[in-house]
Amino acid sequence: MDVDTRLLRYFVAVAEEGTLTRAAERLFVSQPALTKQIKQLETLLGVRLFTRSRTGMTLTEPGRTLAERVPALLAGWDEVLRETRSTAGRAARLLRVGFLASAANEATPRIIAEFTRRRPGWRVDMRQATWSDPSAGLADGDVDVAVLRLPFPGQDALRTATLFTEPRWVALPEGHPLASRAVVPFRELWEEPFVAAPPETGWWRDHWLATDERDGHPVRIGAVTDQPDEWLSAIANGYGIALAPASAARFYARPGITYRPVSGVSPSRVGIAWAVADDANPVVQDFVRCCLDRPWPEGITT
The missing domain is CATH 1.10.10.10 (Winged helix-like DNA-binding domain superfamily/Winged helix DNA-binding domain)
Known part of the structure; x- marks a missing residue:
């Protein structure tokens, strides 16, 4: 059977x-x-x-x-599968890197360039995951290493290192009454409907709704999306607002949406994650070092 x-x-x-x-x-x-x-x-x-x-x-x-x-x-x-895929990757000189939307952003090309300098002949295959997979494929062994947002479900079973932190801003429909404000206090967003990740993402969804920073005030959900394009459309069409990393204002700028800084809410962290077994994998560790050694864009902290 x-x-x-x-x-x-x-x-x-x-x-x-x-x-x-x-x-x-x-x-x-x-x-x-x-x-x-x-x-x-x-x-x-x-x-x-x-x-x-x-x-x-x-x-x-x-x-x-x-x-x-x-x-x-x-x-x-899992160990057999990981070793099999790792062997295939070494044979093809291919490193599979999972990522979520707006993770390393503008630093990604520099990271890859440094990695290929250290590992001539190797290629990096960047694989974008949906928000319903906050580990970006790492938990299932679909990738060798992942650049993602911390915290994420299951990270205690993996190795993680923080690369940088950046403020959380708010994405608003262009005509929203708060869109003209220079800075929006988070408390003023509590009554607003939010565009959220699927419920199955658990505390990943809770982090981007800032559920633990509302003094017990309930969250209103206006729409649920799993992809950046759907998320942007829901906001632009007025179904809700959303917290987003400050870098989203650069990478997900589009007509109909305004991004504003938010006060009274904690920042977002970007990290690198890999399997414990890959502590001894020199290729994975080279990529990790390339991430940790990079200078990060202005406005974020390491």
């Missing part, structure tokens, strides 16, 4: 979190989708893995047996 490793990963998340809600947030999937996957695994195995109640999900005896063995099985498979 063949079982998709995705089903096993879903099982482990529910077993560790104890509730479908927390497991769904961790996995970036909806709760109904996760429930369906758990039922599918139970059907394939022919056993009941959880006892469901209002307080959460409790492992059955067969479930506990599976929970004891599956993490090591998945870790072994």
Whole structure:
């Protein structure tokens, strides 16, 4: 019998979190989708893995047996997959770098130029991820290293280093009453509808809604998007406003949108992330050093 490793990963998340809600947030999937996957695994195995109640999900005896063995099985498979892809990358002299929109920005060409200087004959394949994958492909082993926004879900299992911080600004429809202000206090945005990332992104979404900096004031959601173009369109069309890194004013300038500095909200951090196993990978470490050694644009701090 063949079982998709995705089903096993879903099982482990529910077993560790104890509730479908927390497991769904961790996995970036909806709760109904996760429930369906758990039922599918139970059907394939022919056993009941959880006892469901209002307080959460409790492992059955067969479930506990599976929970004891599956993490090591998945870790072994992940290592095999990572090594296989890494070998293929070395053979092709290709480094796969994941990134999210507006991460390293204008520094990216200089980083790549320095890397290719250090590693002649190597090529960097930049792979943009959607906001529903805040690790930019690193958690799934789709890339060797990632330039992204910190914090992100699952980063404790990876190596990370902060490259720089920059202020968070607000993106407003051009005709918004606050668009003419030089600086907008964050408190004045609390009643505004926000354009948000999908709920499955958990605390990544919460960071860009600044949910923990509202003194308990609830967030109003005007639209949900997963791509920069959709995000820009939603703001320009008046469905909501959004917090954004200050650099977005340069990289995502477009008619119909005005960016303004915001006071009373913490800055955003950009970081570099890689797998623990790649501490000994000289190619990955060369790229990391290229990122850490670069001078960053004016207006941001390292």
